[in-house]
Amino acid sequence: MLSRLFSEVLPDVQRLAADWVEDSETVDCKVKEEDHEPCHLGDEDLDEPQEGSSRAESEMAGDDDDDDEAEEEECGDENSGEKPKKRGPKKRKMTPARVERSKMRRQKANARERTRMHDLNSALDNLRKVVPCYSKTQKLSKIETLRLAKNYILALGEILRNGKRPDVVSYVQMLCKGLSQPTTNLVAGCLQLNTRNFLTEPCSDGARFHMPGSPFSVHPYPYRCSRLSSPHYQPGTGALNLRSHTYGSGYEAVYPPGGTSPDYSSPDYEGQHSPPVCLNGGLTGRQQESSETDRNYHYSMHYSGLTASRPSHSIPFGPSGARNGGAHSENIPPFHDVHLHHDRAAPYEDLNAFFHN
DNA sequence: TAGGCCATCTGGTCCT
DNA sequence: AGGACCAGATGGCCTA
Numbered sequence: 411m412l413s414r415l416f417s418e419v420l421p422d423v424q425r426l427a428a429d430w431v432e433d434s435e436t437v438d439c440k441v442k443e444e445d446h447e448p449c450h451l452g453d454e455d456l457d458e459p460q461e462g463s464s465r466a467e468s469e470m471a472g473d474d475d476d477d478d479e480a481e482e483e484e485c486g487d488e489n490s491g492e493k494p495k496k497r498g499p500k501k502r503k504m505t506p507a508r509v510e511r512s513k514m515r516r517q518k519a520n521a522r523e524r525t526r527m528h529d530l531n532s533a534l535d536n537l538r539k540v541v542p543c544y545s546k547t548q549k550l551s552k553i554e555t556l557r558l559a560k561n562y563i564l565a566l567g568e569i570l571r572n573g574k575r576p577d578v579v580s581y582v583q584m585l586c587k588g589l590s591q592p593t594t595n596l597v598a599g600c601l602q603l604n605t606r607n608f609l610t611e612p613c614s615d616g617a618r619f620h621m622p623g624s625p626f627s628v629h630p631y632p633y634r635c636s637r638l639s640s641p642h643y644q645p646g647t648g649a650l651n652l653r654s655h656t657y658g659s660g661y662e663a664v665y666p667p668g669g670t671s672p673d674y675s676s677p678d679y680e681g682q683h684s685p686p687v688c689l690n691g692g693l694t695g696r697q698q699e700s701s702e703t704d705r706n707y708h709y710s711m712h713y714s715g716l717t718a719s720r721p722s723h724s725i726p727f728g729p730s731g732a733r734n735g736g737a738h739s740e741n742i743p744p745f746h747d748v749h750l751h752h753d754r755a756a757p758y759e760d761l762n763a764f765f766h767n
Numbered sequence: 768t769a770g771g772c773c774a775t776c777t778g779g780t781c782c783t
Numbered sequence: 784a785g786g787a788c789c790a791g792a793t794g795g796c797c798t799a
Contacts (some may be wrong), residue, residue, distance in 0.1 A: 516776085516777075516778095518785095519776090519777085519786085520775075520776060522786070522787080523775080523776075523777085523787090524774085524775070524776095526787075526788080527774075527775080528774095531773095551771085551773090552772085552773085553772090768799100769798100769799095770799090771796105771797085771798085772795105772796085772797085773794100773796085773797105774793100774794095774796105775792100775793085775794090775795105776791105776792085776793080776794105777790100777791085777793105778790095778791090779788105779789085780787100780788085780790105781786105781787085781789100782785105782786085782787080782788100783784100783785090783786085783787100
């Protein structure tokens with residue numbers, strides 16, 4: 411079943427995230443290292459075709475059979491010096507007909523390129539919808555979407571490998587690894603606010619988050635909470651200092667059994683972003699190494715089944731036993747609320763069933 | 768105003 | 784030959 415999930419849902423995302431993100435992270439270095447001439451022709455280059463250019467040059471030079479009468483060598487004299495003679499098709503004069511055809515080809519190519527990029531952006535939008543912290547109003551940038559997707563996949567893989575739920579801090583750390591500070595704030599804020607609402611009070615304004623993959627989801631139900639004020643929770647800002655946060659006594663939040671989940675599938679649903687959360691510099695590698703302080707928090711929660719049709723389950727959310735750098739899984743995260751708003755709910759329901767069995 | 772993000776244009780390269 | 788893909792350049796928009 412899990413293999414089916416991966417085979418149906420994750421391969422595309424994984425390929426996108428792994429390949430694109432890694433490539434995008436190194437592209438700048440590659441460009442600098444290669445130290446090659448940019449394809450863009452500067453003003454000083456406009457009078458002379460670039461060496462080695464083949465197709466575009468031949469297009470501009472005009473290689474249509476019906477214009478042979480205009481064929482004329484243009485670059486012979488300029489190569490008579492020490493420079494080696496340029497290869498490739500000989501440049502021809504551009505007749506108005508050739509210019510027109512070239513423009514038409516270029517326009518067609520531009521249209522195709524626009525379509526291709528639109529498709530790419532559409533796929534990226536779909537990816538945004540299945541990674542944590544989706545919002546229609548404040549979209550993640552392309553690069554951050556890919557990075558988050560990669561982290562999300564790695565986190566899920568870690569969870570599957572360990573067969574345990576992660577604690578919230580580890581989960582946030584995994585998701586936010588390598589993300590920019592604003593995105594880290596956004597993602598961690600989503601998780602944290604979910605957790606905060608989870609722990610303190612129902613959403614009074616009916617705001618709902620889509621936090622697919624989050625172990626902590628907003629639910630407009632009453633619950634009881636034994637820990638309403640954390641010294642690290644900053645009232646008004648919603649900020650939760652995940653670096654320095656040490657949960658003292660445990661708290662628990664209990665959802666009513668059989669409670670219904672937010673209607674993430676509602677077409678008018680629109681995610682909302684939380685206020686910033688302090689993460690002290692975006693969880694760098696060093697920061698992601700769980701300190702003893704980070705590991706000391708202790709809390710417990712009881713999960714409910716989040717699918718409307720499924721009875722709730724209370725799964726204790728145990729203390730963290732983070733080791734090996736903190737990015738590990740302690741518990742199995744609930745997938746009840748994962749991605750139920752889109753058309754790929756079935757695989758996740760299978761996964762839910764897996765975690766409920 | 769600088770920097771980030773994005774859409775678009777463009778030329779080069781590869782593949783069918 | 785034509786299309787897909789890629790990457791650089793450019794300009795617009797937005798935000799801190």
